[in-house]
Amino acid sequence: MLILYDNMISGNAYKVRLLLTQLGIAFRTVQKSVTNGETRQPDFLAINPNGRVPAVVFDDGRKLAESNAILLYFAEGTGFLPGDKFARAQVYQWLFFEQYSHEPYVAVARFLRHLPQPLNAQAEARMPELLQKGHAALKLMDNHLAGRQFLVGDAYSIADIALYAYSHVADEGGFDLAPYANLRAWLGRVAAMPGHIPISHKCGG
C-alpha cells in the first residue's frame, strides 16, 4: 500500500491526504515530527534528501516528494486537473504561486505560532514581514475569486486543494480573513466538496 510520510500540523502533508482521500486511493501514513529533527535523520533523508514532509513511497519503492508534485502526479487524468492545456497551465501557475508567494508567509507565520511562546527575538522579528507578504497573497486570491467559484475554470482542482491547505488555517498564524469575503466564500465551497476531510482528520495508520 502507498505510504505517506505525514505530519498532522503540516498543510503541505494535508494537501496529499485530502487529494488521496477524494480520489479514493488507499494509503497508510507514517507520522514524522517537523520540530524534533525526525525529518533530518538518515532514514528519512533516504526517502527525501531535502528532509521535508510530505513524501510518498510506492509499493515498488519509488519515492516522490514536494507536496504539489505529488498532487500533480495523482491528479493527472482525473477531474482534479483540467484536460485543457491552458487551464492546466493556470493550475501550475497557482501551485508555484502557493509555494513561492503564499506558503513561505502564511504557513510560516502559523508554524511560528505553533512553537512554544513567547517566540525568541529572531522569530518575533520576522512576523511583520510574514504578515505583510501573507496578506498580499491572500488579497491577490480574494481579488481573483471575485465572481469565480474556484481558482481555475470554475471547477474544483488541485489548485484549490493546494491554496486551501494553509489559507483555511491562516487565522492560526495571526491573519484576519474578515476583509476577504470572496476568499471566505471559496473556503466554504472547498470544504463542502464530496469527500472533504479536515486538516486534523487522521487517515490511515
Next chain:
Amino acid sequence: MLILYDNMISGNAYKVRLLLTQLGIAFRTVQKSVTNGETRQPDFLAINPNGRVPAVVFDDGRKLAESNAILLYFAEGTGFLPGDKFARAQVYQWLFFEQYSHEPYVAVARFLRHLPQPLNAQAEARMPELLQKGHAALKLMDNHLAGRQFLVGDAYSIADIALYAYSHVADEGGFDLAPYANLRAWLGRVAAMPGHIPISHKCGG
C-alpha cells in the same frame, strides 16, 4: 507574436528565454526593471497581479506567469518533458524544489549582491542564512548528480533548465562551487546543449 515580460538579471526570466529559444518558438521581449518598481505598476499588474517577471502574453491576450509554469506549458509534448508519468513527476519535484529550497537562497543572495554596495544592515544580516541554505540546495543537487548526466532520467529536461538558471551564476551571490564537482560537470553539459544561450544573451526586441 508571443510577448515575454523579461529582465536580463532574472534567472527566472532566463529560463523562459532559454526554453523558447531551444524550442524554436518566436517571441519578443519587453524588459521590466525589478529594482525600480516597474513590475508593481498597474499596467504590469494587469498582466501578472503578483508583480513578478517572467510573464507571457499570447496573441489572443491570454496571460501566464510563474517561470516554472511557463516552462511546463511550452515543454508539454516535447522532449523537454518526459513522456513517462513518474519521470514527469520527478521533473515536477525538481521544479518545486527549485522555487522553495533553491531560488529563495541562491537567487536572493545574488540579487542582494547586485544591489548598490555596501548592503544595508538588514540585507547584510540575511546573507549567512542565504549562504547556508543555498549551499544545502547545491549540495543536494551535487549528491543527486553523482553518476547521472541530467537531473531526471538522464535526459535534458526543463528540470535542468530550471535548476541551471541560478546554479550557474551562484558565484555572483558568493557561492563557491568548487566542492561540487558533479554539479559543475552538469553545468557544462547543460551549457553544451544545442541552442543554448547565455543568461545575458539578448533575444528578440
